Amino acid sequence: MNIGIVCYPTYGGSGVVATELGMALAEKGHHIHFISYSQPVRLRSFRENISYHEVNVSDYPLFDYQPYELVLSSKLVDVVKYEKLDLLHVHYAIPHASAAFMAQQILKEEGIDIPFITTLHGTDITLVGKDQSFEPVITFAINKSNAVTAVSNSLRQDTLDHFKVNRAIEVIPNFVCIEGCESPEIDEELKRNLAPKGEKIIAHVSNYRKVKRIDDVVRIFHSVRKEMPAKLLLIGDGPDRHEAEMYCRENGLEKDLMVLGKVKDTEHVLTVADLFLLPSEFESFGLAALEAMAAGVPVISSNTGGIPEVNKHGFSGYLSNVGDVEDMAKNAIKILQDEKLLIQMKLQAFGQAKKFDILNILPQYESLYTKVVNKTY
Ligand code: GMT
Numbered sequence: 001m002n003i004g005i006v007c008y009p010t011y012g013g014s015g016v017v018a019t020e021l022g023m024a025l026a027e028k029g030h031h032i033h034f035i036s037y038s039q040p041v042r043l044r045s046f047r048e049n050i051s052y053h054e055v056n057v058s059d060y061p062l063f064d065y066q067p068y069e070l071v072l073s074s075k076l077v078d079v080v081k082y083e084k085l086d087l088l089h090v091h092y093a094i095p096h097a098s099a100a101f102m103a104q105q106i107l108k109e110e111g112i113d114i115p116f117i118t119t120l121h122g123t124d125i126t127l128v129g130k131d132q133s134f135e136p137v138i139t140f141a142i143n144k145s146n147a148v149t150a151v152s153n154s155l156r157q158d159t160l161d162h163f164k165v166n167r168a169i170e171v172i173p174n175f176v177c178i179e180g181c182e183s184p185e186i187d188e189e190l191k192r193n194l195a196p197k198g199e200k201i202i203a204h205v206s207n208y209r210k211v212k213r214i215d216d217v218v219r220i221f222h223s224v225r226k227e228m229p230a231k232l233l234l235i236g237d238g239p240d241r242h243e244a245e246m247y248c249r250e251n252g253l254e255k256d257l258m259v260l261g262k263v264k265d266t267e268h269v270l271t272v273a274d275l276f277l278l279p280s281e282f283e284s285f286g287l288a289a290l291e292a293m294a295a296g297v298p299v300i301s302s303n304t305g306g307i308p309e310v311n312k313h314g315f316s317g318y319l320s321n322v323g324d325v326e327d328m329a330k331n332a333i334k335i336l337q338d339e340k341l342l343i344q345m346k347l348q349a350f351g352q353a354k355k356f357d358i359l360n361i362l363p364q365y366e367s368l369y370t371k372v373v374n375k376t377y
Contacts, residue, residue, distance in 0.1 A: 002031045006090040009038040013287040014121035018091035026050045053079050069095040076103035080114045086373050088116040093124040097141035115146035115372045122284030125159050139163045146372050152306030155284040174287050175361035176294040191272040199229040200336045203273035205288045208238025216279035216325050218247045223329030233258045270295035283307050293353035298345035300332050316352035
């Protein structure tokens with residue numbers, strides 16, 4: 001199949017999922033066209049069957065805000081026509097779903113029929129989506145998509161609760177590559193560099209926005225640090241990261257804080273961690289937690305949104321109510337203080353991640369693509 005994938009190119013989960021999906025489909029022989037305003041960060045190298053089409057928004061002084069959605073729609077028209085696409089798969093509703101609908105209508109005038117699938121990822125529905133100024137367009141674009149998927153049951157339900165949806169929404173969960181992918185070895189040298197005295201390593205990966213509750217991350221770490229030698233690895237970047245650094249300085253924890261920023265090989269770095277923290281206010285899925293589990297790292301998380309579908313309490317980690325830093329710290333200390341439990345939880349976290357192996361998820365997308373293209377959906 002000749003498939004156009006529209007996504008955000010950044011470190012956010014939706015862009016990661018879209019890129020990994022496209023790369024896996026290309027490996028299976030599909031022709032994949034990534035369409036975005038910049039090359040997706042996870043698209044590490046160009047391989048057979050993959051091309052990238054950049055959406056260029058020129059900086060015209062008349063506009064205070066450049067009309068990205070219109071430029072994207074025009075680009076979609078162009079790519080569908082000249083690359084003879086069978087299907088568009090857009091990740092994140094805003095503004096990708098409405099841009100795809102616009103392109104579809106333009107192409108219809110020219111006798112070209114292009115179906116599009118919208119995958120809802122989370123903040124497009126739960127945060128931004130609930131902003132009334134977006135609501136009519138999102139509702140319309142969801143209802144007009146040829147198929148809609150959500151990354152968890154929780155997100156599917158949220159969409160039904162908050163929008164006037166008059167169509168089916170399928171759940172196709174996010175995934176990681178385990179079988180058939182090189183499983184990253186624990187980098188002992190990196191571990192020694194980061195924790196020279198064998199300190200326990202606690203990791204967090206995010207875009208450091210309010211919803212991630214970075215304050216809770218450092219407070220949990222502070223409580224653990226009172227009980228044992230430990231290091232905190234902060235991976236990724238965003239507005240609240242500075243606050244975390246300030247907290248650590250003010251509380252004498254700066255020597256135990258490692259700020260790694262936007263590393264490209266997160267899965268490699270995660271292998272050195274003993275525990276992963278995800279105390280978010282909301283997560284439709286929690287891809288960061290799944291990636292940690294795939295690296296054999298147990299997860300201390302909140303129990304919000306789709307996280308309980310990924311992290312299993314007492315098995316792959318522990319879940320607590322949002323903001324219950326005390327409970328999260330207690331659970332973290334429990335795992336880290338008991339070597340036997342830690343080893344068992346590491347194995348179980350990996351076992352739980354295996355359920356989301358791309359081998360199980362990819363056929364679900366392929367089957368949906370076939371049905372949508374053959375109009376049997
Ligand atoms: O978490 C973010 O802030 C980024 C956002 C995105 O769209 O890139 O993530 C959302 O999609 C991910 C991939 O499906 C999910 O794993 C995240 O849980 C979801 N984030 C939220 O719901 C806050």
